[in-house]
């Protein structure tokens with residue numbers, strides 16, 4: 001029997017199962033998810049970020065807090081995420097509110113990154129204009145020199161967010177565009193209510 005015929009009362013285990021199944025496929029970036037944010041005039045923008053695990057039941061990702069998305073999240077913390085796995089014909093849509101992770105969590109994740117990516121986080125003023133690739137390379141070389149004898153510390157403007165899920169939809173592609181959909185909505189008392197949706 002499909003999970004859609006016997007849905008769990010809460011969605012997190014189901015989400016974890018689909019993430020695990022996507023990871024097993026040896027895709028290039030199985031944890032890539034689209035992140036949509038809005039500015040103060042409700043203009044939307046979206047881009048791909050990587051899912052980096054859960055904080056309790058919240059979804060974590062990491063970025064530059066001064067980036068375009070970071071500036072938007074500061075003013076408007078509601079955001080939407082979307083995973084799509086072609087090979088599984090599966091989509092997961094998530095809506096919720098983002099908060100910055102505690103510094104200790106960002107420190108721990110930053111310390112686990114490749115050294116080159118750590119240096120890049122210092123060298124890049126993400127989302128700002130730059131006149132040439134050479135300018136970027138020079139900024140990177142400067143950071144290489146600066147940290148030549150040391151571990152690379154986390155830039156204060158680089159860290160994580162956790163998105164607290166208010167709505168999540170599981171979508172399984174089926175023949176004739178007659179897909180399976182199940183949405184979970186968090187109620188005021190924190191309990192989940194789920195409903196099957198028409199394709």
Ligand SMILES: Cc1cc2nc3c(=O)[nH]c(=O)nc-3n(C[C@H](O)[C@H](O)[C@H](O)COP(=O)(O)O)c2cc1C
Nearest residue numbers: 029032047048049050062063064067068069070127
């Ligand atoms: C597969 C993939 C994964 C990415 N993961 C991240 C990520 O985890 N964090 C991040 O800041 N940017 C990531 N990026 C780059 C973003 O898509 C984006 O270019 C960058 O964050 C700047 O977005 P912004 O100007 O809207 O803030 C990724 C891009 C791709 C294609």
Ligand code: PXP
Nearest residue numbers: 049050062063064113114117126
């Ligand atoms: C600019 C940027 N930041 C962060 C990431 C997340 O990757 P990681 O933390 O695994 O290096 C990516 C992945 O493409 C990225 O492009």
